[in-house]
Amino acid sequence: MQFNLAPTAITDGYRLDPHETVGSTNALAIEHGQAGDPGKLWVVSDRQESGRGRRGRAWSTPAGNLAATLLLISDGELKHAATLGFVAGLALSDALEAVAPGVAVSVAADGGSAQNGGRFELKWPNDVLAGGAKMAGILLESALLDHGRAAVAIGIGVNVVTHPEDVPYPATSLKALGARCDAGSLFFALSDAWCTAFRQWDEGRGLDRVRRRWLERAAGLGSEVAVRAGGRVVRGTFDTIDEECRFVIRESNGDTIAITAGDVHFGAVASASAV
Incomplete structure (x- = not known):
């Protein structure tokens, strides 16, 4: 799988570390940070063998799906960095809209449409749904570095060509919904959409705007x-x-x-x- 950064991401100083197969993109990103990487590094693969979700749950990334982690080095409070998951959710939903413009979804049992009818909804705190079925998950992890800094890994896993069947919640993939994009084209769109959302966040100063945009796409709001x-x-x-x-x-x-x-x-x- 070929991965490339969008021109906007290159202009904004982001770099790329692509892999055919990884154990965990989050773990590898943290290792880069601990080894002195300055951050703004995307670690990406379309196959992840030991990925994980919240609370240590397994997150499977078979070949063809997307596993991407952005490493940032924080000099400020981790309290602000914790809200980057909401920035990632906005960026990913924008990227999904860009690569799957013709996809239609139906509402699953444990979901509900976003307030303004978006096809890709954001489920608090860290999931992206398509009509109530889980399509993507976001996981933030961090490690303390010297001089009060921290390595922050923003992991994003997306079901592109396949989704798990043996889970206690509805799940889906882009392919199951009829989209023809691959992990490479989705990552290209994600690296572009991230730049916009991250600038809006503005080191936490723009969190209220991020919050309002997130609520416009929130799954189950009012239900x-x-x-x-x-x-x-x-x-x-x-x-x-x-x-x-x-x-x-x-x-x-x-x-x-x-x-x-x-x-x-x-x-x-x-x-x-x-x-």
């Missing part, structure tokens, strides 16, 4: 939701994400709860007695 967090299940309506990008649930009594981390379920799954 019934259940979140497993901290050993309990919180139920209510998905109200918004707040200024810190926490997931805000409005309970039946009108009170709101801000969730920092948890597993989100919509629709039929949220209505079940247990999550």
Whole structure:
């Protein structure tokens, strides 16, 4: 698979480290950072053998799918860097729209359309859905370096030509939806879309704009939701994400709860007695 950076990415100083096969693009990116790489480096492959998702879950990347990680070196607070997952979600949804303009999707059981009808929805905190079915996941990891710096790895895995069948949630791929793009063309579009979204984020100063754009594409906004967090299940309506990008649930009594981390379920799954 041939991978190339978009001209905008090259102009903005990004570099490329392509591989036919990797263990984990996130792990390799962190290794580069610890070895002194200055950052703005994309580590990319269309096959990943030991990828992982949130909370150590496995993320399979068979040949033909996309595994890409952007290494950034942060000199500031990691609190701001933690919101880069929302920047990545916006960039990826823009890239998907660019490479699959004719794809139509239907709504799956555990999803719901974005508020403004987008075909690729953003599910808090780190998934991209197509009609309620998971198409991509985003994972942020970091490692402390010397002089108060940190290596931040923004991992993006996309089901391009295949998707898992043996998972407890709906999943899909670009190929299953009729798109003809490959991992290389998707990465090219992603490297371009990232530049726009990252400039809007502006070292965290533009987070409110990112947050508002993210909400325009949010899956399940205003719908019934259940979140497993901290050993309990919180139920209510998905109200918004707040200024810190926490997931805000409005309970039946009108009170709101801000969730920092948890597993989100919509629709039929949220209505079940247990999550």
